[in-house]
Each structure stands twice: as structure tokens, then as C-alpha cells.
Amino acid sequence: MSRALVKVPGTARRGEVIEIRTLVSHVMETGFRVSNTGALIPRDIITGFECRYNGEQVFRADLYPAIAANPFIVFHTVATESGTLTFTWTGDNGYALTQSVTIRVA
Amino acid sequence: MDRHDPAPSRRGVLTGAGAVALAAVVPVGAAATPDSMRGAIRAVVGSAEVGRGKVTLEIPALVENGHSVPMTVSVDSPMTATDHVKAIHVFNERNPLPNIVSIHLGPRAGKASVTTRIRLATSQRVVAIAELSDGSFWSDTVEVTVTLAACVENR
Numbered sequence: 674m675s676r677a678l679v680k681v682p683g684t685a686r687r688g689e690v691i692e693i694r695t696l697v698s699h700v701m702e703t704g705f706r707v708s709n710t711g712a713l714i715p716r717d718i719i720t721g722f723e724c725r726y727n728g729e730q731v732f733r734a735d736l737y738p739a740i741a742a743n744p745f746i747v748f749h750t751v752a753t754e755s756g757t758l759t760f761t762w763t764g765d766n767g768y769a770l771t772q773s774v775t776i777r778v779a
Numbered sequence: 780m781d782r783h784d785p786a787p788s789r790r791g792v793l794t795g796a797g798a799v800a801l802a803a804v805v806p807v808g809a810a811a812t813p814d815s816m817r818g819a820i821r822a823v824v825g826s827a828e829v830g831r832g833k834v835t836l837e838i839p840a841l842v843e844n845g846h847s848v849p850m851t852v853s854v855d856s857p858m859t860a861t862d863h864v865k866a867i868h869v870f871n872e873r874n875p876l877p878n879i880v881s882i883h884l885g886p887r888a889g890k891a892s893v894t895t896r897i898r899l900a901t902s903q904r905v906v907a908i909a910e911l912s913d914g915s916f917w918s919d920t921v922e923v924t925v926t927l928a929a930c931v932e933n934r
Contacts, residue, residue, distance in 0.1 A: 690889035703898075705875045732888060735881040739874050739898050741847040747894035751887055 677772045679760055684777045685752035693724065693732075696745045697762050697770065703738035719744055719764035727756040736764075752778045816870050819877035820908060823868050824916050829908060833917040836869075836907040838897075845899040845925040852882075853892035854909045854917070864891040866910040873903035901928045 680694040697719065704716025716738065724732040731750045744762075755778045762770045820829075837851040854864045863886045869879040882893050891909070899905070902924045909917045 703875070726887065729887070731885065733883040734893075735883075737876055737878040737880060739871060739876060739879040741896040741898050745894075745896050748882075749888055749890040749892060751889035753887070 677760065677762065677770055679758075679772055679774050681758055681774045681776055682752075683775075684779060687752060687754075687778050689752045690749050691752050691776075692747060692749055693758070694745075694747045695722070695760060696743060698743055699762075699764070699768075701738065701740060701742045701744065705738065717765045717768075719762050719768060721761075721763045722746060723761050724748070724750070725759045725761075726750060727754065728759075752776060754778050813872045816872040816877040816906065819870055820868075820906070823881075823908065823910075827914070827916050829916040829918050831918060833911075834867075834907050834909045834919040836905065836919040836921045838905055838921045838923050840922070840924065842899060842923055842925045843927060845901070845928045847896045848899050848923070848925075849894065850879075850897050850905075851892065851894040852907045852909075852919075853890075854911075856891050856911065858884075858886055858889055858891055860886045861912065863912045864888075864909050865912055867891070867893065868908045868910075869897075870906045870908070871897075871899065871903055872906075874898065874900045879905070899923060899925050899928070901925055 677695065677697040682691050685691050699719050700717060702714055702717040706714045708714050718738055719736050722734045722736060723730055732748050734746060736744060755776060758774045758776060760772045833855045835853045838848060842848050852867055852869060854867065856862065856864045864884050867882040870877050871879055879897050880895060884891055904920055904922050906918055906920045
């Protein structure tokens with residue numbers, strides 16, 4: 674099973690813009706490559722990523738085969754309140770991965 | 780004796796050759812956007828005008844490995860409830876598919892700046908288009924030269 678790395682500051686001031694770095698292990702097989710027997714290798718990519726801050730969506734991305742293997746996404750959000758950031762990756766062949774990080778906002 | 784040799788110096792010849800080689804690599808008249816990218820952009824933008832500016836697309840101009848190219852796209856926006864970036868779409872013209880990524884933001888993003896790593900099949904132009912909350916579209920275009928291409932085994 675693939676794993677994800679998420680980097681969020683543990684504490685932040687209220688209203689501060691924080692940087693969130695995410696990295697997930699995935700082959701991102703494009704579906705355009707041919708194996709050494711000549712058969713097309715079927716597509717297997719992550720198609721969607723979202724970040725929810727205490728249940729409210731703050732970031733979402735639709736990914737295409739042009740995203741490099743092991744998708745690395747850096748984005749920002751405003752630290753509004755203490756709570757949980759939930760990250761979800763979904764993709765082909767029923768792929769789904771969720772990871773949560775807590776943040777303390779002073 | 781003063782050496783003012785009329786014959787071209789070695790340095791002059793080399794820089795001249797370099798300039799010629801560079802001109803050969805960068806196609807000057809490559810303004811024609813392939814139809815697939817234009818279609819993908821139209822699907823997002825509709826009939827709206829796309830202005831230039833506000834968006835900054837950062838990709839190295841010379842990429843050694845097309846399998847993993849760092850890309851940062853940012854938009855000059857205060858990101859308030861009334862004036863923010865709704866979405867950023869990134870397109871290419873010579874990969875098998877014209878889309879690279881579509882990013883959906885809101886005022887809670889605080890800052891419209893996203894970094895990721897992309898694949899580029901060959902040297903080409905990459906276009907980022909931002910949709911603002913007032914319904915306007917803005918874009919930035921970057922010409923990228925790729926020396927080791929991604930996913931071109933069967934092309």
C-alpha cells in the first residue's frame with residue numbers, strides 16, 4: 674500500500690498563511706506506454722486530491738497523466754482555528770488514501 | 780607590434796557559433812498553438828477573453844529530465860472573499876494529453892501559489908490559466924526546452 678507524507682506546521686498564529694507540502698507514493702502510469710511485449714500498459718493514476726480543514730474543503734486538484742510519479746503538491750491555506758486537516762487522494766482502480774494532521778492555532 | 784588581427788578571433792567564432800546553435804534550438808515562429816491544447820483551453824474558458832498577466836508560471840527554461848519537472852504557478856490576488864482565484868488550469872501542447880492539472884482554490888487558500896512536478900514529453904510551451912472570482916481569465920505562457928523526454932517510446 675502506498676504511503677503519503679504531509680508536512681504542516683504544528684502550530685500557527687490565527688490568520689497566518691501556512692504552507693502545506695504533500696508527497697504520495699504512486700507510479701502514475703500514464704496509459705500511453707507500451708510494455709516489452711507490445712501491449713499498452715493500462716492507465717493507473719491518481720485523479721484527485723483534496724484538503725479539508727475541519728471538514729471544509731480548502732484545496733482541490735484534478736490530476737492528469739502529465740503529473741510526475743509520486744505526486745508532490747505544495748499549496749497554502751489560512752490557519753483559522755485549531756483542528757484537523759484531512760488529505761484525500763483518489764484514483765484509478767479504486768485507489769483511495771486518507772491522511773490527517775492536527776494543527777494548533779493560537 | 781600591435782596585434783589587431785583582421786581574421787576572426789577564436790572567441791568570436793565560438794560565441795557566434797553558440798548564438799547560431801541557440802537560434803536553431805528555439806523555433807522563432809512557433810506561435811501556432813496545436814489544436815488539442817486550444818480545444819482544452821476553450822473547454823475551460825468558454826467564449827471568455829483570456830488576458831495576459833497576473834499569473835506567473837515558473838518552469839526552468841532548460842529541463843534535463845522531462846519525467847519530473849518542477850513547476851510553480853502563482854497568481855497576483857489578495858485572496859479575499861470578494862476577490863480571489865477560483866481555479867488554475869495548466870495546459871501543454873505536445874504531451875499525449877493537453878491537460879496537466881486543474882487546481883480549485885478559494886479565499887481560504889490565503890495565497891494563490893501551488894507547486895508540483897510535471898511530465899513533459901518534449902520541448903514545448905506550457906500555459907497556465909487562472910479563473911478569478913469576477914469571472915475573468917488570465918494566463919501566462921512558458922517555453923520549455925527538454926533534453927531527455929518523458930513517455931515517447933512509441934512516438
